[in-house]
Amino acid sequence: MRSFSSDRSPLLSVALGVLTVVATTAVLVAARPALHETLVPLIYLLPVGLSAGLWGLTAGVVAAFTAFMAFNYFFIEPLFTFSVHRTSDLTVLLVFFAVAIVISQLMGLAQSGLSAARAREREATRLFELSTALAGVHSEGEAAEVVARLTHQEFAAEGVEVPLEGGESGPSLVGREPPGWAAQPRPPIAVADLRTARRSWGSIRIWRGSSPLSVAEDRLLRTFASQGALAIERANLAASERRAQVLEESDRLKSALLSSVSHELRTPLATIKASASSLRSGAVGWDSAARQDLLAAIDEEADHLNRLVGNLLDMSRIESGALRPDRKWNSLAEIVQGALNGVRRPVGQHRFDIRLPKDLPPIEVDYFLMEQVFTNLLSNCVKYAPAGSTVHVAAEVVNADDVEVEVWNEGPTVPAEHLARIFDKFYRVTDADRVTGTGLGLSICKGIVEAHGGRIWAQNRPDGFAFHVRLPVSASGAAPPTPPAETDLP
């Protein structure tokens, strides 16, 4: 233990003070014949001053009293008694005692002031070290580690434990030093609460031999605790702030979604409202072409609205992690057929060419989710393809375990820098005003395909633009059960 001089045991200081006086007396007695008697009290002041200066006020006062007694006993007539006969001797004795007390007081005060200053300097150094170390921490656990390490160093402890109380941020953490230190069955010699104005964050627990903390150490420990608690609180607040930032990010995403959606919803609503109200007004002739146009607009825009709402529903299911594919053995031909039923086809504008090999194995996928994927891909292909062109679907088995489906149109190619990003939410290659949609369809496809352990990507073809979907045939690696062969009835 690194100790301060003022912390030396008071008994020892007093003993040392007495010892110097005894030593001085021995020298004076030995040198008596050569000494002028007026020198004796002056020389006795030396051990008094020395004791007060080195060992403190108490040692000085005790030394002064001992010197007074020794001076009286050995050097004042009658010798070797404590009695005094001459008034002048009594005066010398009393003056000596007063001077000795005053000197020891002055020396003691100066000395204790010095050691207090040293102690404060030391404390300040430790605190500086602690706050420097704590300034760099990013988590409550890290702060606990730093507090444990510096406490261990400073208090020369066998082991230090800094258990944190689990706040709302999760399970409780413990900082330990040395790292593997296990809490002992015996109680710690000192415990300090890590407390701030808001709450208690945990405590510092010190194990060390049997010597208790000195007053100064105790004060230092408390300072450590309050600094440590502040650092832990800071780390905790920073973590809350990070969480808030994540929430804000997702909030921003939601508002982007909302603004995109409300724009997209209003357009078909406006069309429907305008068409329906003009039909009701009676201004449109019963058999006019205008009437047919308005009716078709209402019908088409209602379908459009329905698709938007469907996309939103899918997206929210994907985002919330509620997407759990119900995987069963399905036929790709059936999925593509179902998807085609859901694709809006302005009559006669596009042809579909579906080429699926007869021996394509069944795939273990969620039918309704996969149908959604192909509905979105086909709708996308139709949307950007020139009128009168053909949209193609082809599939093949690759690497024995995967099925790769290609959906492509004869439309314009997409610049290479957009290819990877078109599956991002709200990403558009073209101006939002020119093509309708939520910008969600392809990211829904990606979410669903990836939930099936598959991959989706886009590619330009010499004659158009293609989507590729690669899906594992089986989720479990097992083959689908197939029926045994039978012969015809007679």
Place this chain on the structure above:
Amino acid sequence: MKEQPHILVIDDEPQILRALRTILRERDFRVSTASRGEEGLALAAAEEPDLIVLDLSLPDIDGIEVCARLREWTQIPILVLSVRGAERDKVAALDKGADDYLTKPFGIEELLARIRVGLRHASHARGRPPVIISSGPLVIDLSTRTVSRDGEAVRLTPTEYRLLAFLAGHAGRVLTHDTILANVWGDEYHGHTEYLRVYVRQLRRKLEPDPEDPQLIQTEPGIGYRFVTQDA
């Protein structure tokens, strides 16, 4: 004059009820409406409608439960309405005995077509089940277990025959994969849709003029099959 067919609509959305009531009355149907499941069940028992249009999301009891309870005592055709994202409920309702489904929003012509199919199928189903089922050029004689097309015998395997007889016996209805598997193969074949696909493919090859564009056994993608009778 033929009596007007009576349709019971069970849906909790007042706007849908209003629209369907107006449209169906315009098309010469008698219409009753209920906005709750219990109310619908009571009306079905009291008025014995010819067909029930049932929305699957009801405030008091589940539409699937309504299907199951109706099927305890009646074979009235049930047409269920569902929304996107509730496909599994739709399949469950069909498993419980609903005849057909429509996904909201739907076109009114589509609804009327389904209602007509349901009513026709119901009038066939009344009385004793037929021994001979015919659809276009196809004749299935359940008493002799023989099938003929254009007067010529068609040779089927035992499973093909059982499958065809089950499908034709429920003509017009959407039959789910699991309903067919349980009735033709047995309960333990739940989920063995490949069995079903293999046999449907074989039947189509033997029965359909163009197996690639089936008219008789139609695929309901992701759900099951429907046997469509063609009136000669």
